[in-house]
Amino acid sequence: MSGAPANPNGTVPESSWEELVTTALLGTDRRAPAHGTPGRAAPVALLDAAAVATVRRRAGLRPARAAQRPERAPADPRPALPAAAAHRLTALLADRSGGASGGRRGSSPDLMELLPQWLATANAHGYAAPAQALPGLLDAARGRTDLRPAALAFAGPRALWLARQNPEWRFALRAAPGGGATLPGPDDAEGVRRLWQEGLFAERAALLGALRSRTPALGRELLASTWATERAEDRLMFLDSLRTGLSDADEPFLEQALGDRSRNVRATAAELLSALPGSALARRMAVRATACVALDRTRPSPTIIVEAPHECDTGMERDGVVPTPPAGRGERSWWLGQLVESAPLGTWSGRLGGRTPEEIVALAVADGWQGELHAAWCRAAVRQRDSAWSRALLGSPSAPEAGGPGAVSLAERAKLLASLEPAERAAWVAGFIATHGLSEAFQLLGVCAVPWAPELGRAVVDALNIARDAGSYPWSFSGVMGLAERCLDPAETVRLEALLAVPDEREDAAPGAGGYWAEAFQRLVTTLRLRAAMTRELAPAAPPAEPSAAVAQPPEAAG
Secondary structure (H helix, E strand, O other): OOOOOOOOOOOOOOOHHHHHHHHHHOOOOOOOOOOOOOOHHHHHHHHHHHHHOOOOOOOOOOOOOOOOOOOOOOOOOOOOOOOOHHHHHHHHHHHOOOOOOOOOOOOOOOOHHHHHHHHHHHHHHOOEEHHHHHHHHHHHHHOOOOHHHHHHHHHHHHHHHHHHOOOHHHHHHHHOOHOOOOOOOOOHHHHHHHHHHHHOHHHHHHHHHHHHOOOEEEEEHHHHHHHHHOOHHHHHHHHHHOOOOOHHHHHHHHHHHHHOOOOOOOHHHHHHHOOOOOOOOHHHHHHHHHHEEEEEOOOOOEEEEEEEOOOOOOHHHHHOOOOOOOOOHHHHHHHHHHHHHHHOOOOOHHHOOOHHHHHHOEEEEHHHOOOHHHHHHHHHHHHHOOHHHHHHHHHOOOHHHHHHOOOOOOOHHHHHHHHHHHHHHHHHHHHHHHOOOOOHHHHHHHHOOOOOOOOHHHHHHHHHHHHOOOOOOOOHHHHHHHHHHHHHHHHHHHHHHOOOOOOOOOOOOOOHHHHHHHHHHHHHHHHHHHHHHHHHHHOOOOOOOOHHHHHHHOOOOOO
């Protein structure tokens, strides 16, 4: 820097920091430094000027008042993570590749995709996160919103303390109930009242959600006390929290909300009321829906006939029927669907000759209304959590229409499956895969409990083996293969080992497909073994064995 030219007054010409940065970004070949040094190359002159500017900026800073020291981080009373599991967590957090995007992935496991499962298991055991892992956990949760609930639950109160010190981690405060604040319990009436009256929106929403999960009536009464003064957007969010603990006791409040000024609030109130089959709204919807659907016994076989509404009157609008259909949808079919999905499913047995759900679904529907009617029944079954109707609408997994376009789409079937018990859900999907293969099974597999039941796991492995033998590339099944890595029971490793060898390629097979399949199966086996190791590492240590009675006796007793 001694070579920098001086002004007549002995000072180095000052270049603005922005000017220096601009020159560096453009390159000295395109823009020479404003105050170059004779005899020195332009890049060196630029660095000289940057060094001088840096010293000047630092020297010109005035000492600031010392900031108040932050409070000590709170203690985490949960048991410490086993050492082997802590090492595994470090490895999972260090892998930020997120796996290759499409195409060939290689045989190495995608560690970041295993992190959600690791966190779920660690949270189930109630472990505390190691202090040194907290920054990595917060960084991982910042990059992946799907990780946030489990990651923040595992990270515990110290992560919220850290988030207050680093602006990049402030999302953790927004994601935590009440912004990380401690919520008063139901027994603290004064604390509840004060937070509800004076708290921020996030704190109030967290308080209402906590109360609804423990004492639903108290949460509803708290909301009713300030309902008239809340903003429309806040009323909508608060009303949505009544889904937790929803019961017939909420009907009077929801019925009142049907007259709200906000259309979205009215629609949410109507949706919640329709989930209560005994509500007055459900009865009104049943009257309207049954007026549109009837059984025609004059035909060769009993047939459902449909006469959709001709208008959407004010009463229908008050009960949540949206009058204007989406683009490309007819008004009458749009109104019909809303009426049917909001009517109690128990209505239809009496209306259609005392038939069971299976018998009703099997009836012919005249004039092309079957798709609309069955889709509305699907939405009703999901909303009312009616397993009998869900089972009837799903039908047999081996039926031809189960694998292609039909009255009930695959997306609707996936929602219906969620209404069934996990074992029945897995059995249905296994039957579907055995009949129709894996090409349409991705959505259905996504709603099955993890790890997959043995019957479902065997069906997936068998279908992958069939796909390999067909000679196609495994990339067509990358979604299912990724699910298998995360959801297949590690006990299936033994069956998969037989598929690791490169098979003899058929003449009509895609070039090199056998090698790609062997690589994909190797990755699957390696991932399953890694998951098994993770489970062992997270298992609590066995308590020390109790001393035997003979050892515990004093010498006198033994004699």
